[in-house]
Amino acid sequence: MRSKLFPYLRMDKEHFRFYIKVRTALHIEPIVIYNELYTVFVDEVPLLRTVQRWSKRFREGREEVEDEERPGRPITETTSENIEQVRDLIKDDPYATIDELEARSGLSHGTVQRIVSDHLQFKKVTARYVVKHLTNSQKAERQIDRKSSNAAWVAREDPAPTVVRRSRFAPGTLLSIFFKSTGPVLIHSVKRGQTIDRQYYINNCLKPVIDEIKNQRPSVGTRTIKLHHDN
Template sequence: MCHGYREEFKKASSPPPHQQQPPPPPDIPSGSLLNLETLLAALDAIEIYISSQVRTALNVEATTIHDELRTVFGDEAPSYRTIARWAQWFREGREEIEDEERSRRPVTESTPENIEEIRSIVSDDPHVTIAELQEYTDLSYSTVHRILSDHLELRKITARYIPKQLTDYQRSERVRICKEYLSRFTEGG
């Protein structure tokens, strides 16, 4: 790796390189696609990675490595937890610091099939609970809740799922019933 420009910069300035922005070299026109700050940040990341790997190979503790990196890079240094994780990986023989692929749940379980299955269960039994829907469908609580509230637009009222949007008839019927109850109440009956 070539550090010619960085070495000259380090010698010429007293603050650490991450705190000062060097002027672009004369042969690189300003506004070009090459962003010197990005390049220096990438070099810093590579230096941190290699330094951590070498210091781990020399059996230096992660706390010491982190303290050294904080001295050189200040707030730009990775957290202690990151350095400790890298050190563990290096001791295990890993060369790369990217996370390994993991098997995980699908990003969404709100598939049309699951939505239709829950719609069918709720229409058969409007008193069904989310826990029961979980058992029937093998979906998570949050997925069942999301399907009920977002996809089916249902909400639970007095232990029964009803549509969020009432039709004009339903609204007028509710008003009529409320007026009837109010008149009974005022009449004393």
């Protein structure tokens, strides 16, 4: 997954879990970890309950961030426990394919299909993309795009999910983020229309980040600290 705000940042699920592991070791609450990830990756982040579940596992002593291997032949039993397992996997990732659900659950391909279609009665439909900032003609026609790569599991009576897509020329959000190896130090959001000059940067970015570093390192302050700027 790539950050929408910072396209050069790429995270897969193991990277997200490692971040959760480090922040949990620093006694950071799951909701704070989730908000930190959401600030950068927006709707690409794992669900809050996923962050909470992995944080709990790491607090209980788990070390690995990878999914556990499931040895032996795939399970073919359609038990209530297996049904709930597949339901939880779909809640975590409504866009998962049958093959992905099979790999994550350890159940056979046919068992996953039976659970999804017969027991959960889910169907897979393509998400509708609606432009956030519509032109007058688009408002009249309500132009909607569909992309097969965004097919999601929904109950049979539910409509297709709608994903709001920003207009190509919609104003973005500018953030100044200062972080070190253990996580963010300061995240400053620049108000729309604000001109950033030397004095603004000093007052709203440099001074607050220096104060925060001093709070975190009261004995040594900013000694040995080097700031690397990148756009």
